[in-house]
Amino acid sequence: MSAVQTTSPTPDDTRKRGPLAEVLLSLLRSGTFLTGFAIVMFWVACALFGEHFAPYDPLADDIINALAPPSAEHWFGTDQIGRDVFSRVIVGSRDILTVAPLATLLATVAGTALGLLTGYFRGLVDDVVSRILEAFMAIPVVIVALLAIVALGTSKTTVIVVIGLSFAPIIARTVRSAVLAERELDYVAAAQLRHESAAHTMFVEILPNVIPPILVETTVRLGYAIFAVATLSFMGFGIQPPSPDWGLSISNNYGMIGGGFWWTVLFDALAIASLVIGVNLAADGVHGALND
Amino acid sequence: MTKSAKAENALELRDLSVAYRVAGRNRAVLRNLSLNIGQGEAYGLVGESGCGKSTVALTVVRYLPRNGSITGGAISLDGQDVMKLDAEALRRARAESVSMVYQDPGKALNPSIRVGRQLTEIFELGGITGKAVEDRAVAMLNRVRISDPTSVMQRYPHQLSGGMQQRVAIAMALANDPSMLILDEPTTGLDATVEAEVLDLIAQLRQELSASILFISHNLAVVSNMCDRVGVLYAGMLVEEGPTEVVFNDPRHPYTVALLRCLPRGGQRKDQGRLDTIPGFLPGIGVDIKGCAFADRCALADDRCRSELPPLYDLGGRLSRCFYHEKAQALPRATPSDVAPAPKAAAVPVLRVAGLNKTYSSHGHALRAVKDVSLDLRPGETLGLVGESGSGKTTFARLLLGLVPPDDGGTIVLEGKALAPRLENRSDDQIKAMQIVFQNPDSALNRSHSIRHLIGRALKRLAGLSGKALEARLNDLVRSVRLTDRHLAVKPRQLSGGLKQRVAIARAFAGDPRIVVCDEPTSALDVSVQAAILNLLADLQSKEDVSYIFISHDLAVVRYLSDKIAVLYLGRIMELGPSEDVFSGPHHPYTEALLSAVPKLDQTETARIRLDGEIPSATNPPSGCVFHTRCPRKIGAICEQQEPPLSEAQPGHSIRCHIPYEELARLQKEVVTEPA
Known part of the structure; x- marks a missing residue:
């Protein structure tokens, strides 16, 4: 009698998998996510092990071979002091892939806390905090960075703090709107009817249910953070020489384009573009998987 | 065609x-x-x-x-x-x-297009043009008994009541014959x-x-x-x-x-x-x-x-x-x-509510959601709250629970002690004594937590248990709502609607409550599951001697479970009395209309009383008796000028109506309303 088992309280066997397993499964089925993930993983591998398979030392100059065009020896050519561009592009992912994720993490933690606070308490707390966050969002990142450098000096930490704090209000806004919707659900009233503390209600009851939008926002912000790190480095406020960082390289070499030495800039620019596209594709995939 | x-x-x-x-x-x-x-x-x-x-x-x-x-x-x-x-x-x-009409007219109509435009579109697709389109639309709305079609056509769907929306949806479905x-x-x-x-x-x-x-x-x-x-x-x-x-x-x-x-x-x-x-x-x-x-x-x-x-x-x-x-x-x-024979309800009320009011402010106007409600509830007794949506049933329940603070002046006395208006100021003993089973378990149960966590947390907070004692009580509780151990590890979404509602009931009973508010607990469930939940509630009541405040739009369900009924209209009690008296009558004209509206399986064709129009806005309630605008038994100017008091017609049975009790009895004998 096969039908007896089917009359269990979980009649539909697709429901037996946990929500996490379902999300992972749908990520693995998403071409968008897999493409993006592959690109990002490529650069992560370069950051971790680049030194070992880069053909040259990215910092070693070779002034005789300066500004050599791409060739079998130097696939991407050499820069103005003869450093191998290919090796520099590969190892150049290291700093940006440390700074951007850490900045995003800081933004996510701070933004989630602020979003929970404003969305849960509403009223005066929300009004005051939200106005401050809005004012903060109105200041361009570059100006914040300038001020921070004056105050803190240039370092990776400064970049992380600047980008992290600039992105936190944006994440806070997303979390707040998700929390506002959750707060209307009866399980929050049920928690109040147990005299739960505000902290318990926020972090144990509500937070697990707003993880999906936070995850999506984080991956999207990571793309922007990479872009912002590259921009700050290009402007000289970010990662400092002698790092082979992409933004920094472009900044050092863009004057050469006029002389026809395009390879000193193009490959770094493509690297930045591919990483941002990779992160955005992965973010799209995550968004799709969580909103099915 | x-x-x-x-x-x-x-x-x-x-x-x-x-x-x-x-x-x-x-x-x-x-x-x-x-x-x-x-x-x-x-x-x-x-x-x-x-x-x-x-x-x-x-x-x-x-x-x-x-x-x-x-x-x-x-x-x-x-x-x-x-x-x-x-x-x-x-x-x-x-x-x-072929035309279809769906369950939710609010979703079937486009919220950003005026009703008239949505209707005329259908005729235009059918090849009709010019003035004729407009005329056809008006004729169609007339056909579904909408009295002022031209003004309805100017409105957006959200400006119409649910019934009106469904009429419009039906008009659209009938447009092409x-x-x-x-x-x-x-x-x-x-x-x-x-x-x-x-x-x-x-x-x-x-x-x-x-x-x-x-x-x-x-x-x-x-x-x-x-x-x-x-x-x-x-x-x-x-x-x-x-x-x-x-x-x-x-x-x-x-x-x-x-x-x-x-x-x-x-x-x-x-x-x-x-x-x-x-x-x-x-x-x-x-x-x-x-x-x-x-x-x-x-x-x-x-x-x-x-x-x-x-x-x-x-x-x-x-x-x-x-x-x-x-x-x-x-x-x-x-x-x-x-x-099991129900224990005789003790004479001392467990809950006394006197003069409870709740006024919201809506765009600068006072909206009286609950007005001057007073009632008693004895241990082991069920009070059924009935009325159309917007009559204040749920607001009243939330006032009792402290989820919404009432206006100053009213009192809620639980087991002889006055309750603070706000939940935060009530003692732990007071909150565990009054719990709720919500209408929608998907909203009431946190979807991130396992059933064990949901019930366990309630036991910890409300019953103050931990460790072995908690485990033992958890097992008892789970069994008393007829769940089994294998349900404990799963998350709510892995359970059917009826099982989820059992979890919600278990949670409400965690702290041995004196009163459980049941807000439409079975309206999202199938009839076979509803029957099981109603049986469970009745069993728990006779075992635990708990009182219920039972809200439902299904009068047969309310009648099954309730000892006492309060009929609400625009936040006011229109009728209050023992269940049998309220249902069998003579009753308030509003109760009469509500009962007559319910479709019955054992239909003996009776003259039905229909309520015209919609429940008036609570920001601008009618003068005099608030029900006079829809009352089929209105007697004259007095109904428009004076609000009748809630007067005791029979011992324990009060009716808010200008028509004397004997007169109501005579009038309602003419139309024998079959009880639900």
Whole structure:
């Protein structure tokens, strides 16, 4: 009698998998996510092990071979002091892939806390905090960075703090709107009817249910953070020489384009573009998987 | 529409099979379904959720979701083979000959387009132009009894009440004079009074139109009032079919028999016997069914039922898919009917509410959601709160619980101690003494937590238990709501609606409450599950001596569980008294109208009282008696000028009406209202 088992309280066997397993499964089925993930993983591998398979030392100059065009020896050519561009592009992912994720993490933690606070308490707390966050969002990142450098000096930490704090209000806004919707659900009233503390209600009851939008926002912000790190480095406020960082390289070499030495800039620019596209594709995939 | 010769049947389904593709596998939803709907006939399709009712509606016009496919059989609409239609012919068929009306009119209408435009669009598609379009739209709205069509056409859907929206949706469905009208739960989201209005309208339109109707509903009473013939669907198969009256009065399939027994009928009360239930669950979508689909839940089933699919026996104008159709009504009860005698309610009230008010401010206007409500509740007693939506039932419950603070002045006294207006200021003992079972368990149970965590946390906070003691109490509690250990590890979404509601009940009972507010706890559930939950609530009450405040729009359900009834209208108590007195009357004209609006299975044709219009806005309530604008028994100027007091007509039975009690008794004797 096969039908007896089917009359269990979980009649539909697709429901037996946990929500996490379902999300992972749908990520693995998403071409968008897999493409993006592959690109990002490529650069992560370069950051971790680049030194070992880069053909040259990215910092070693070779002034005789300066500004050599791409060739079998130097696939991407050499820069103005003869450093191998290919090796520099590969190892150049290291700093940006440390700074951007850490900045995003800081933004996510701070933004989630602020979003929970404003969305849960509403009223005066929300009004005051939200106005401050809005004012903060109105200041361009570059100006914040300038001020921070004056105050803190240039370092990776400064970049992380600047980008992290600039992105936190944006994440806070997303979390707040998700929390506002959750707060209307009866399980929050049920928690109040147990005299739960505000902290318990926020972090144990509500937070697990707003993880999906936070995850999506984080991956999207990571793309922007990479872009912002590259921009700050290009402007000289970010990662400092002698790092082979992409933004920094472009900044050092863009004057050469006029002389026809395009390879000193193009490959770094493509690297930045591919990483941002990779992160955005992965973010799209995550968004799709969580909103099915 | 000029069709050469009408086919004999408006709709014919022949051996129709439909499957949904889920996780790479085709799962059967409809299995060899055959049915005919004659020209001008109204055919009702009933069954519990998940049995494939709505799929039938979608399949008729091949409107299945992307993962759905017709795996076999034929559909013939007015003699036309729907399966053979090309895209253009199918579009024409959907536009011209079949119309659908869905459950939620708010979703069927475009919120950003005026009602008039949405209507005229249909006529323009039909090739009508200019002034004629406008006229046709007005005529259509007149047809669905909308009194001022021109002003309604200027409005947006959200500016109309639910009943009005559904009328507009029906007007749109009728615009092209369809030959087939499919109504999929058209009144399910509506108040009883509005439901009655819409059903009356559909019944009247049937006289005027030639359209055949496929009426899909889970509500047996509604189908019994509206349809000529009825088909009972179970696991995608037709298990019984026949003339409505015959099927409901003399069912020949155990499933139909059991379904009818789940309903509290004829004024049944909790102390008179438990409701019957249907054990087990509907087979999952797409499982292989060897024998009779209902065999696992049927006490009459034997080996033959489990191994061999019964044919549809023709019993002379009716069909039954049961080997033992002649003894179907001998189906043994799944739940014994005997009840433990209820403890006599003690004289000292556990809860006293006096002069409770709640005023919201809405765009600068005062909105009096609850006005001057006073009542007592004794231990072990159930107070039923009834009234249309917007009458203040839920607000009143939230005031009691402290989720919303009341206006200054009123008092809530629990076991002799006054309760603070706000939840934060109440003691732990006070909060655990009053808990709630919410309407929608999906909202009430945190979807991130396991059942063990949900109930365990309540035990920890409300009963102050931990460790071994908590574990022991958890097991007791889980068993007392008839859940088992294997339910504990899962998350709410892995449970069915009825099981989720049991978890919510367990949580409410964690701290040995004195009072549990039940806010429409069964309205999202199927009747068989509803019966089990009502039995559970009644059992827990007689065991724990707990009091209930029971809110429901289903008067039969309220009557089954309640000892005392409060009828609310615009936040005021219009009638308060023992359940039997309120239901059997004489009662307030509003109560009378509410009772008369409920569709009944055991229909004896009675003159019905209809309420016109909508419940007035609480920001601007009518002068005098707030009910005078809709009251069928209004006596004159006094009703418009003076608000009648809530006066005690009989000991314990109060009515807020200018008409004296004896006069009400005389008036209401003329129209014998059949109780719910």
